[in-house]
Amino acid sequence: MIDGELSRRDQLVRAAFALVAEAGLEGLRLRRVAAEVGIDQSTLHHHVATKAALVAAVAEHAAGLLATTAPPAHLPPAAALRAHLDALADLVARRPELFTVTAELDLRARRDPSVRAVVERQEAGWRAVLTGLFTALGEADPAARTELVIAAVKGVRLVPDLAPLVLAQLGATDRTG
Amino acid sequence: MIDGELSRRDQLVRAAFALVAEAGLEGLRLRRVAAEVGIDQSTLHHHVATKAALVAAVAEHAAGLLATTAPPAHLPPAAALRAHLDALADLVARRPELFTVTAELDLRARRDPSVRAVVERQEAGWRAVLTGLFTALGEADPAARTELVIAAVKGVRLVPDLAPLVLAQLGATDRTG
Amino acid sequence: MIDGELSRRDQLVRAAFALVAEAGLEGLRLRRVAAEVGIDQSTLHHHVATKAALVAAVAEHAAGLLATTAPPAHLPPAAALRAHLDALADLVARRPELFTVTAELDLRARRDPSVRAVVERQEAGWRAVLTGLFTALGEADPAARTELVIAAVKGVRLVPDLAPLVLAQLGATDRTG
Amino acid sequence: MIDGELSRRDQLVRAAFALVAEAGLEGLRLRRVAAEVGIDQSTLHHHVATKAALVAAVAEHAAGLLATTAPPAHLPPAAALRAHLDALADLVARRPELFTVTAELDLRARRDPSVRAVVERQEAGWRAVLTGLFTALGEADPAARTELVIAAVKGVRLVPDLAPLVLAQLGATDRTG
């Protein structure tokens, strides 16, 4: 799907996404979003009712992008985990802004219920996948391993250069010896 | 030094800190900060020149609180690492807002040089401590272990309940066997 | 074009002009300008980006009014000079505020480059006209005569009643005999 | 009288005078005046009750400086006129700021009665001197000549470089031939 075929709404969401990556949610200005798409600021409201709705849409967009790292269902657990972590590393490298935006959204989710809903749904899915994998791998404490992975990924979000170094340590089966 | 003896400036910084924890940096309002301390909003500028300066002062305050988790110098490395992680877990449990504020500041640091300066200085110190410990412990890749700890801590910042679970996995000497 | 048909921007500029005449540039308040036109103060910014831009527009407006005193091109020099001075005297009598505003702008021009640009352009045009006339009249030192006229006009700006007395002395061809 | 012997009040008045020359009456800030003298802004109020009083004092100071151009009483009229114009030219060259300040005060006088009182008194004196001289010189219309001189001087105030050119034309006895 090329850019020209995107709906106005999608264009707006992507423009907002880019703006959040650049200036933060705090720096998000509807005027600029509209300008980026080439429409008037008041026209924007025909496509997105309110600023909060736009932010929620940005959250949905981000969740969609993150979902692409889910491992294929048919793979054996060890390979699936490896595939997932590789996909994450790849995504961090190719689209670092996505993770900046995610960090912004995590903070916003604390105060905005509609953002929280999206963020929590995405995270629940991720958590389920990881727990499933670690359980299949026979890990002693799959939940703990899961949280470590999630925390580590979230923690390197703003420093993409360090992501490979950190992610490489998460695939190892044994944690204590 | 009890609260009543704090300088007005310190009172303001702490009030701002609390407000950031509650409403985010985005929701920080000088009016409310002043009101919380019981002075006029114009008087606030008598003590803190500008909002940016206040935010920087909040960052300093946060850095100071985090510094209390540094392990005592005389401890052997294994105990020092344990002490540090325990102190972190303790701080997360007792003062979860500190970590919320830290997450806010990490994002702000991307755009505000004076906040960035404080945040980077704090993080550099932390990194040095961890790398020293892991080196002393004979870890194969002390830098990698350091980044994993930092990332994991940052990643659980907003979910204090999960902190023990995650932190418990970071002290283990062996990662791969 | 009657007042009711003026663009909002023009209405605002004229209201600002009147306010400067009354209270000085120092006393110019956007709130009052907007109120005078009957719109909200925030709407004013929809038409004029910034206060400085409004002041610059006022300067343009003043320059336009002053330009009406330029003598018709076809007149012989003596008549042209007389016509110009008469037009000036007439303008001083009919629109004394214009000259008050001009005096304000001359001072502001020292500090505001965009006002300076307008003021200097207007003055350069005036100077060129006068020098042309005095040269055509065979004056010994056209530049000197020009500056005397300009200075004298500027000097009586704030005392319209004295303008005729002063202007009457500027048309005389011979200055020293 | 050297600077160190000036009263605090005089120091403040001179500092204010300099600041008006630099930033205009509009840009006059008590804080800066106090800082320039090396005292606290609130201490300033022990010496000058109010900002308006300080401005009036600046006007007095300016009037005092202008008074130095009055011609010695004993000179014959022609020489006295020449002496006065020379003194003016000299003052413009040596202390151009004085004339900037004067221009500011003329505008302020329109709105501030206490400034107006000072300015009018000074101007009345000047007018009396000039009219006396032109009368003694047997001018046909001494009042008119007086106003031309006053206007011309006021008109070149902001362009000291042109002052000699303009002033030179004001001493000539004959105006029409």
Add this chain to the structure above:
DNA sequence: TATGAATGAGATTTCATTCAT
């Protein structure tokens, strides 16, 4: 005489949103 703290009034500007066209 000097100061630091406090005040209150006010000013410009920004921004999301609405409405009529």
Add this chain to the structure above:
DNA sequence: TATGAATGAAATCTCATTCAT
């Protein structure tokens, strides 16, 4: 779907002035 004009609420910051010390 699109727009330009308008709004109202709010926010930061400035500044002269006052008061207690």
